[in-house]
Amino acid sequence: MRKEFHEENRLAWNEATVAHNSHKGDQATFFRNGGTTLFPEELDLLGDLKGRSLVHLQCNSGQDTLSLARLGANVTGVDISDTAINFARQLSHDTGIQATFQRMDVYDWLEQTARGEQRFDIAFCSYGAICWLSDLQAWARGVAAILKPGGRFVTIDFHPFINLFEWDLERKYSYFTNGEALTFEEGVGDYVALSEHGLINGDYVEGVKDFKNPYRGHFFPWGLGEIVTALLEGGLTLSSLKEYPYANGFKPFEDMHNSGRRWYLPADQPNMPLMFSISARK
Ligand SMILES: C[S@@+](CC[C@H](N)C(=O)[O-])C[C@H]1O[C@@H](n2cnc3c(N)ncnc32)[C@H](O)[C@@H]1O
Numbered sequence: 001m002r003k004e005f006h007e008e009n010r011l012a013w014n015e016a017t018v019a020h021n022s023h024k025g026d027q028a029t030f031f032r033n034g035g036t037t038l039f040p041e042e043l044d045l046l047g048d049l050k051g052r053s054l055v056h057l058q059c060n061s062g063q064d065t066l067s068l069a070r071l072g073a074n075v076t077g078v079d080i081s082d083t084a085i086n087f088a089r090q091l092s093h094d095t096g097i098q099a100t101f102q103r104m105d106v107y108d109w110l111e112q113t114a115r116g117e118q119r120f121d122i123a124f125c126s127y128g129a130i131c132w133l134s135d136l137q138a139w140a141r142g143v144a145a146i147l148k149p150g151g152r153f154v155t156i157d158f159h160p161f162i163n164l165f166e167w168d169l170e171r172k173y174s175y176f177t178n179g180e181a182l183t184f185e186e187g188v189g190d191y192v193a194l195s196e197h198g199l200i201n202g203d204y205v206e207g208v209k210d211f212k213n214p215y216r217g218h219f220f221p222w223g224l225g226e227i228v229t230a231l232l233e234g235g236l237t238l239s240s241l242k243e244y245p246y247a248n249g250f251k252p253f254e255d256m257h258n259s260g261r262r263w264y265l266p267a268d269q270p271n272m273p274l275m276f277s278i279s280a281r282k
């Protein structure tokens with residue numbers, strides 16, 4: 001496990017989260033007006049949430065967490081970023097949507113929770129979560145440990161295949177990285193601005209301009225086989241594994257068109273997987 005990288009990522013996420021939220025306008029009013037930030041894919045995967053206990057791992061600023069709470073789940077959101085968790089707590093307070101938020105490294109939270117009594121019906125993480133995990137095996141064992149028997153792990157995330165390509169789709173990076181970190185000096189960027197309205201519900205606000213992250217980012221581009229194998233070895237049974245030829249919210253490449261908040265490659269180009277989802281049971 002690379003805790004020193006997690007810490008630097010925390011600093012990078014603190015900075016990036018301010019820029020990201022600056023484009024999103026008045027989130028409290030959005031939620032008070034009945035808004036949700038969830039996509040149909042995770043809603044289908046998660047199913048009926050009424051009365052379920054759900055932990056949202058790497059929840060960032062809590063918009064998806066509060067949307068899940070709205071559907072009747074008892075939610076806990078966990079994230080390493082101070083800025084994100086402070087924002088999430090304030091949003092919960094301002095909207096009156098009940099949720100518990102904990103600012104912790106996900107590995108510390110899993111370990112601490114496993115030592116206690118609380119167990120969850122569902123552990124969920126999504127859209128840009130797994131690539132920040134420096135030790136997949138420890139994470140998968142930790143997830144299995146905090147689930148009730150029969151409880152489910154659900155994720156939908158960007159496909160590791162997209163990490164091979166630059167913004168202009170030039171193939172530049174390797175798929176297999178043997179768990180080595182990819183360090184990028186420019187840290188977490190303002191991909192919310194680059195994704196235009198994809199990650200915004202409501203009107204795009206100009207907000208922070210020309211964002212430059214002063215901290216580096218350390219990213220772990222795990223392959224799909226490594227992710228699934230870690231979950232199986234962690235003690236979970238795979239229920240479904242799906243791949244999708246489009247990306248929800250985040251625009252990974254320059255030459256894409258959108259339908260609502262979803263991004264597609266040009267129809268005259270060969271398709272490729274842009275997202276995957278997993279549902280697995282303890
Ligand atoms: C792309 S965001 C996920 C967004 C999320 N799907 C949502 O609902 O908004 C990735 C998140 O992972 C968090 N993160 C990265 N490394 C972490 C770690 N070691 N422990 C906990 N959270 C971490 C970051 O702070 C960031 O908020």
